Amino acid sequence: MxxxxxxxxxxxxxxYAVLGLGHIRYRATQKQIKAAHKAxxxxxxxxxxxxxxxxxxxxxxxxxxxxxxxxxxLSDPVKRRAFNSIDPIFDNSVPSKSEAKExxxxxxxxxxxxxxxxxxxxxxPKLGDMNSSFEEVDAFxxxxxxxxxxxxxxxxxxxxxxxxxxxxxxxxxxxxxRAARALRKKEEMNRIRTLVDNAYSxxxxxxxxxxxxxxxxxxxxxxxxxxxxxxxxxxxxxxxAELEAVRLAKEKEEEExxxxxxLAKKEKEIQKKAIKKERQKLRTTCKNWNxxxxxxxxxxxxxxxxxxxxxxxxxxxxxxxxxxxxxxxxEGGKAAVVKQIEEVNEQIKQEKEEAEARIRQASxxxxxxxxxxxxxxxxxxxxxxxxxxxxxxLFPAGTNSRWEVIANYMNLHxxxxxxxxxxxxxxKAKSLQKLDPHQKDDINKKAFxxxxxxxxxxxxxxxxxxxxxxxxxxxxxSPWTTEEQxxxxxxxxxxxxxxxxxxxxxxxxxxxxxxxxxxxxxxxxVEMVKAKKAAQEQVLNxxxxxx
Numbered sequence: 001m002x003x004x005x006x007x008x009x010x011x012x013x014x015x016y017a018v019l020g021l022g023h024i025r026y027r028a029t030q031k032q033i034k035a036a037h038k039a040x041x042x043x044x045x046x047x048x049x050x051x052x053x054x055x056x057x058x059x060x061x062x063x064x065x066x067x068x069x070x071x072x073x074l075s076d077p078v079k080r081r082a083f084n085s086i087d088p089i090f091d092n093s094v095p096s097k098s099e100a101k102e103x104x105x106x107x108x109x110x111x112x113x114x115x116x117x118x119x120x121x122x123x124x125p126k127l128g129d130m131n132s133s134f135e136e137v138d139a140f141x142x143x144x145x146x147x148x149x150x151x152x153x154x155x156x157x158x159x160x161x162x163x164x165x166x167x168x169x170x171x172x173x174x175x176x177x178r179a180a181r182a183l184r185k186k187e188e189m190n191r192i193r194t195l196v197d198n199a200y201s202x203x204x205x206x207x208x209x210x211x212x213x214x215x216x217x218x219x220x221x222x223x224x225x226x227x228x229x230x231x232x233x234x235x236x237x238x239x240x241a242e243l244e245a246v247r248l249a250k251e252k253e254e255e256e257x258x259x260x261x262x263l264a265k266k267e268k269e270i271q272k273k274a275i276k277k278e279r280q281k282l283r284t285t286c287k288n289w290n291x292x293x294x295x296x297x298x299x300x301x302x303x304x305x306x307x308x309x310x311x312x313x314x315x316x317x318x319x320x321x322x323x324x325x326x327x328x329x330x331e332g333g334k335a336a337v338v339k340q341i342e343e344v345n346e347q348i349k350q351e352k353e354e355a356e357a358r359i360r361q362a363s364x365x366x367x368x369x370x371x372x373x374x375x376x377x378x379x380x381x382x383x384x385x386x387x388x389x390x391x392x393x394l395f396p397a398g399t400n401s402r403w404e405v406i407a408n409y410m411n412l413h414x415x416x417x418x419x420x421x422x423x424x425x426x427x428k429a430k431s432l433q434k435l436d437p438h439q440k441d442d443i444n445k446k447a448f449x450x451x452x453x454x455x456x457x458x459x460x461x462x463x464x465x466x467x468x469x470x471x472x473x474x475x476x477x478s479p480w481t482t483e484e485q486x487x488x489x490x491x492x493x494x495x496x497x498x499x500x501x502x503x504x505x506x507x508x509x510x511x512x513x514x515x516x517x518x519x520x521x522x523x524x525x526v527e528m529v530k531a532k533k534a535a536q537e538q539v540l541n542x543x544x545x546x547x
Contacts, residue, residue: 040071081150115195126140391406401539
């Protein structure tokens with residue numbers, strides 16, 4: 001083998017094979033290398049061979065030069081490391097994904113073991129087997145994805161900078177060599193990365209771990225859903241229990257209220273019967289004694305007073321009076337009844353005086369509140385009061401800028417010439433609302449008399465109470481009810497303007513109303529809408545003018 005070597009091509013020779021260390025190669029120690037070189041020198045030195053009669057080449061043409069170069073490189077740690085990096089017999093191949101489908105560990109385990117020689121870190125994790133834990137597998141791939149290789153390719157430099165003739169040439173050669181080394185280093189790292197990627201994608205443990213992780217997540221998700229379902233069921237059960245408890249409590253409370261109502265009703269009935277009995281007893285006793293008088297006029301008057309007692313006295317007083325009448329004579333009974341009549345009359349008198357005092361106090365309060373307003377100092381005539389009542393009903397609550405609209409409406413239609421503000425109108429409306437019913441009746445009576453004087457006829461008011469008439473404007477026909485108003489509005493929509501005999505059909509749709517009533521009501525509604533729009537436009541214009 002030595003004789004076949006070309007001394008001039010020593011750089012491409014296998015230095016370990018030349019020294020006879022091909023079987024241990026990079027694992028050979030310096031002592032073994034030195035001993036192997038010594039054995040080669042003793043056997044293949046040119047002087048030894050020449051003495052044995054062998055033909056020796058001249059100068060560096062002898063193969064002994066290859067032995068010398070091999071020892072020179074392997075004895076120097078730097079040069080030896082450079083040669084080991086490009087070990088000619090090292091297998092750089094990377095198994096493909098298809099090769100490891102059936103026997104992953106048999107294919108990839110030796111590949112990782114032989115590439116572990118390039119690691120700067122001495123402790124290199126093993127590939128392991130199917131029983132390896134997740135932590136071991138994760139540590140293995142983390143190590144190889146962050147692999148720190150010492151392998152370098154300076155031995156393959158095409159030019160030696162020592163041969164350069166000048167410094168610039170040496171720099172140029174060194175630059176070219178660095179670029180070539182970086183490219184080879186990048187290719188080497190891509191090779192390692194491809195190896196790790198192929199192994200990771202084919203590793204059955206990774207697939208198993210992913211399935212386990214997926215199953216774990218599904219189990220956790222299922223557990224969460226189940227826990228949430230149980231929680232909702234518990235909440236629903238608790239809610240149902242609370243509702244049931246509330247229902248039972250409500251039923252119990254309703255039952256108690258019902259029992260109390262029945263008991264109160266029974267007591268009321270008993271008391272009512274007892275009062276009725278005592279009243280009848282009082283009437284009978286007085287009647288038997290001819291109402292304590294032989295004079296017919298006095299008898300009638302006493303009968304009225306006895307009825308007053310029956311109406312005013314409570315059960316206890318009636319019982320006490322009847323007991324007194326039962327245990328005394330006619331004269332004594334008369335005295336007891338007369339005394340009781342005097343007490344009742346005195347009580348009625350006091351109540352009447354108190355009521356009159358309240359009326360006077362309410363009237364004074366109304367006058368004070370009217371005079372305290374911004375426009376309260378201005379007298380309100382009967383016409384203005386009726387106009388205010390009409391405006392309040394014409395522009396109900398919810399109307400935009402309601403009180404300004406009402407004030408403008410009054411200023412437009414008032415004959416007194418006094419200008420009212422929204423504040424004046426509000427104060428007067430509040431004072432009218434606080435009036436005693438008797439005063440309301442008086443105001444409505446004056447309005448009624450004025451209407452009668454102006455029109456010469458009395459309108460049909462359907463026996464409405466004066467306080468009820470005060471709440472709305474007086475008209476010359478029976479007022480329209482809410483139901484009649486709805487029927488009229490619906491009929492107006494159903495029969496448009498171009499409908500033949502329109503008003504006859506509309507009148508037929510509103511029971512109790514004639515064609516003339518419907519037409520008149522329609523005109524009133526139109527006038528009301530126009531008045532509303534005019535008043536609202538005035539308020540809007542006044543607001544814009546202020547801005």
